[in-house]
Amino acid sequence: MTITPIDATTTAAWEALTAHQTSLEPDLRAWFAADHDRASRLTRTVGDLHVDLSKNLVTDQTLALLVQLAGEVGLAGRIDAMFAGEHINVTEDRAVLHTALRRPASATPPLIVDGQDVDADVQAVLAQVDAFADKVRSGAWTGVTGARVATVVNIGIGGSDLGPVMAYEALKPYVADGLTVRFVSNIDPADVAETVKDLDPTTTLFIVASKTFGTLETLTNARLARAWLWEQLLAAGAIEDTEAARTEAVARHFVAVSTALDKVAEFGIDPANAFGFWDWVGGRYSVDSAIGTSLAIAVGPHNFRAFLNGFHTVDEHFRTVPFEQNVPVLMGLLNVWYVNFLGAHTHAVLPYAQYLHRFAAYLQQLTMESNGKSVRWDGTPVTTQTGEIFWGEPGTNGQHAFYQLIHQGTRLIPADFIAVATPAHPLRDAGSPGGEADVHELFLANFFAQTKALAFGMTADEVRAAGVAEEIVPARVFSGNRPTTSIMAPALTPGVLGQLIALYEHITFVQGIVWGVDSFDQWGVQLGKLLAVEIAPAVAGDADVLATQDASTRGLIEYYRANRT
Ligand code: F6P
Numbered sequence: 001m002t003i004t005p006i007d008a009t010t011t012a013a014w015e016a017l018t019a020h021q022t023s024l025e026p027d028l029r030a031w032f033a034a035d036h037d038r039a040s041r042l043t044r045t046v047g048d049l050h051v052d053l054s055k056n057l058v059t060d061q062t063l064a065l066l067v068q069l070a071g072e073v074g075l076a077g078r079i080d081a082m083f084a085g086e087h088i089n090v091t092e093d094r095a096v097l098h099t100a101l102r103r104p105a106s107a108t109p110p111l112i113v114d115g116q117d118v119d120a121d122v123q124a125v126l127a128q129v130d131a132f133a134d135k136v137r138s139g140a141w142t143g144v145t146g147a148r149v150a151t152v153v154n155i156g157i158g159g160s161d162l163g164p165v166m167a168y169e170a171l172k173p174y175v176a177d178g179l180t181v182r183f184v185s186n187i188d189p190a191d192v193a194e195t196v197k198d199l200d201p202t203t204t205l206f207i208v209a210s211k212t213f214g215t216l217e218t219l220t221n222a223r224l225a226r227a228w229l230w231e232q233l234l235a236a237g238a239i240e241d242t243e244a245a246r247t248e249a250v251a252r253h254f255v256a257v258s259t260a261l262d263k264v265a266e267f268g269i270d271p272a273n274a275f276g277f278w279d280w281v282g283g284r285y286s287v288d289s290a291i292g293t294s295l296a297i298a299v300g301p302h303n304f305r306a307f308l309n310g311f312h313t314v315d316e317h318f319r320t321v322p323f324e325q326n327v328p329v330l331m332g333l334l335n336v337w338y339v340n341f342l343g344a345h346t347h348a349v350l351p352y353a354q355y356l357h358r359f360a361a362y363l364q365q366l367t368m369e370s371n372g373k374s375v376r377w378d379g380t381p382v383t384t385q386t387g388e389i390f391w392g393e394p395g396t397n398g399q400h401a402f403y404q405l406i407h408q409g410t411r412l413i414p415a416d417f418i419a420v421a422t423p424a425h426p427l428r429d430a431g432s433p434g435g436e437a438d439v440h441e442l443f444l445a446n447f448f449a450q451t452k453a454l455a456f457g458m459t460a461d462e463v464r465a466a467g468v469a470e471e472i473v474p475a476r477v478f479s480g481n482r483p484t485t486s487i488m489a490p491a492l493t494p495g496v497l498g499q500l501i502a503l504y505e506h507i508t509f510v511q512g513i514v515w516g517v518d519s520f521d522q523w524g525v526q527l528g529k530l531l532a533v534e535i536a537p538a539v540a541g542d543a544d545v546l547a548t549q550d551a552s553t554r555g556l557i558e559y560y561r562a563n564r565t
Helices: 012-023 027-032 060-072 075-084 100-101 120-139 162-168 189-196 216-234 242-251 261-267 290-300 299-320 327-343 359-371 403-408 440-458 458-464 469-474 494-515 524-539 543-547 551-563
Strands: 043-046 049-052 150-154 180-184 204-209 256-258 274-276 348-353 389-391 415-422 483-489
Touching: 012 060, 012 359, 027 162, 027 216, 027 440, 043 299, 049 299, 049 327, 049 494, 060 327, 060 458, 060 494, 075 494, 100 120, 100 299, 100 494, 120 274, 120 290, 120 299, 120 469, 150 189, 150 216, 150 290, 150 551, 162 189, 162 290, 162 327, 162 359, 162 494, 180 189, 180 290, 180 389, 189 216, 204 216, 204 242, 204 290, 216 242, 216 256, 216 524, 242 256, 256 261, 256 290, 261 274, 274 290, 290 299, 299 327, 299 494, 327 494, 359 389, 415 440, 440 483, 458 469, 458 494, 483 494, 543 551
Parallel strands: 150 180, 150 204, 204 256, 256 274, 348 389, 348 415, 415 483
Antiparallel strands: 043 049, 049 483
């Protein structure tokens, strides 16, 4: 039975938050000056993550009202429903159980959902992925010529790409010597062409990663990769020009990850080389399923398990810790505060960790495909703004690009800053003007300085006191009161990465529950896909199909056909 979402805007907490917002005059300078405990009181811990919420535009009362709101929309019940495997993905009538992917093998009692022993299924596939990863890493798995794998190419898009590529980049220091993973996602032929052009086919393994095994981009790229493999192996004299040799080449150089194992077999990949998962894993929540096989090969089964344990630590926190101390709950509620009460439209995620350079791109799918909805899970229109535009780049690069707008622009942009204490590369700069410097410390000084500048700004008097000419004082003033959350961890380990991902998964869930949307469907991506199939013949020259197009689309296609050389 579908429960009706509780309309957050009708709750007493919403009314109280509206009144509270009207009377609140955020003043982080004054708040910190008057309240020496503010930083410690508003800092929380989850797993290895130290999360300082104190530079947000909230008082204790704001947080209390937000927690009240979570209670009034029934968040606790929805969390329980998700972990129990209820079909909370209403529009697709599915359970939402990415949390089951990281339950330890020893978890009791077993999780039975829709008559299936989910734990047993998960552990069986994990064992398969581990065994395969070990074979590739040890050289026991070879290509047709007997050469061991040097390059893994993951072919997938959306959740079947963004998670693996983000995590692979984040965990580069853990990647085995002699192994590289590349990623092909775009149907722009430039992507696959550039990715394979310098590869040795005899040492290349392709992983076709697609939940549905029906995604146009992925299947097209997989066929292009297969054609490239055959052509290159033939040219190198590595295989005979026979059907049997081609079949054998695919068996040795292609594996697949999918929920649709029948379609994998149709493509020609041996089902013995296919790793399954289940429809209760959303694409954007799947990096911790067999979709992470490329990562498991790169960093090894041991580190992949540590990655999963990191997720589980945050899952347990989210499931059990009271809302006042619950980091994903508080961060999700803060986002609601900014979007619905303070008018923010976007949210910056700014990792001070070069290895996290794809983290914001990953979060874009996680958050925006989940919560970019205009109807609630019962089909009624939403009653308030939903979603936020997530974006970001690693610091300090962003400082020299878009931070100007965050510091002095007219928009409110809440930002999450992420940093780790221990660098992967403890380099020192012997030629630093102030004497030999630890470069990671210079890097972190920027991290600390930015959130400080955003929170406390610089007044006109302070600008004048620095000797600035009066006419440019206004341009040099920083208003401050620009909210940030600082997240720190001891180091960017597989476990910490898992914790960070799970944190944002659950933040997204909290926002979805407050807004009453189904955070686990993605119908909004369908129309464009259908139209692309419909338009394709016109692009290829079918005049009848062209004639049915609107004038703008027709004109654009005609331009293409006239200008293609
Ligand atoms: O088009 C959106 C989407 O369905 C995503 O939700 C998904 O992650 C991506 O496409 C890829 O889908 P698949 O893994 O089935 O190829």
